């Protein structure tokens with residue numbers, strides 16, 4: 073017997089990431105090749121955005137994906153999130169000319185407050201929320217705080233792109249295979265302050281730290297390369313990363329929904345106080361996932377270098393939270 077369709081809401085559906093994401097969700101790469109989906113696609117109500125969304129839908133229809141039971145386009149979050157089992161919050165306000173970071177935070181705080189409230193009102197009580205739109209951790213925090221009737225652990229932010237970027241750099245450096253990396257993680261904010269940590273990682277069963285054995289490379293090449301990769305892509309493409317961001321979103325939800333088979337993955341999730349991170353800060357942690365739940369890996373040793381990095385990315389997240397506090 074075929075499975076019951078699940079409802080997947082995607083915001084910013086006519087944007088770049090949306091275009092790289094929707095076709096993969098529809099083909100079953102995110103939730104499995106046996107899982108039918110109903111796509112609930114949110115764009116701003118503006119005529120141009122809604123028309124662009126119609127174009128994306130025409131293309132989805134033309135793929136004749138057997139798993140797609142329905143597609144619902146809308147400009148209203150209450151329609152997009154109605155009974156949603158998954159919500160991928162991709163749409164966000166980009167930084168415009170002359171806009172300060174505080175203005176960007178405030179503009180996004182409005183969007184994610186409204187979307188958090190709408191999720192609270194109409195989504196499935198088990199909805200799994202992934203925030204991709206930047207600043208992703210703080211937007212996820214705002215949505216979580218605006219949805220008091222939903223379990224706080226259902227709100228997550230995307231650190232998986234940073235995780236995948238780190239894995240790729242490590243494979244290149246060691247000459248190993250990216251698919252043979254285990255126990256890698258990225259701590260903190262999805263921003264250049266994130267701390268990609270390979271101290272516990274192995275590649276092909278061998279310690280990555282021992283294989284690299286170069287703390288100068290770690291501090292001066294690896295961390296800046298991973299941290300500034302988003303900016304490097306904007307510089308090269310004239311547009312921010314889209315296919316790799318969509319790929320990371322697929323990885324994040326797939327592992328959360330279907331399990332990571334004992335592997336560590338990185339998710340931005342609300343802290344319960346682990347590693348001294350204050351409760352509710354949405355922080356990149358190493359997790360394993362099973363039966364639709366994630367579990368933070370606890371008890372890892374944090375050395376002085378790592379503590380300094382973790383403190384720095386935490387301080388940035390706390391200053392972002394402070395900047396939006398009055399809006400919550």
Ligand code: NAD
Nearest residue numbers: 084086087088089115116163164204205206208230233317
């Ligand atoms: P884009 O500008 O191409 O598309 C964004 C879309 O969102 C637009 O179509 C816009 O109309 C829509 N939108 C804006 N506000 C909306 C709202 N309130 N409700 C619904 N839709 C809304 O941008 P993109 O390249 O697709 O990137 C989307 C976001 O993802 C950006 O904030 C970007 O910085 C972020 N991003 C995050 C990561 C990550 O790793 N977390 C990686 C890459 C990009």
Ligand code: LMR
Nearest residue numbers: 206301302303305312313
């Ligand atoms: C990325 O990491 O590629 C993006 O978050 C960059 C950006 O600013 O959109």
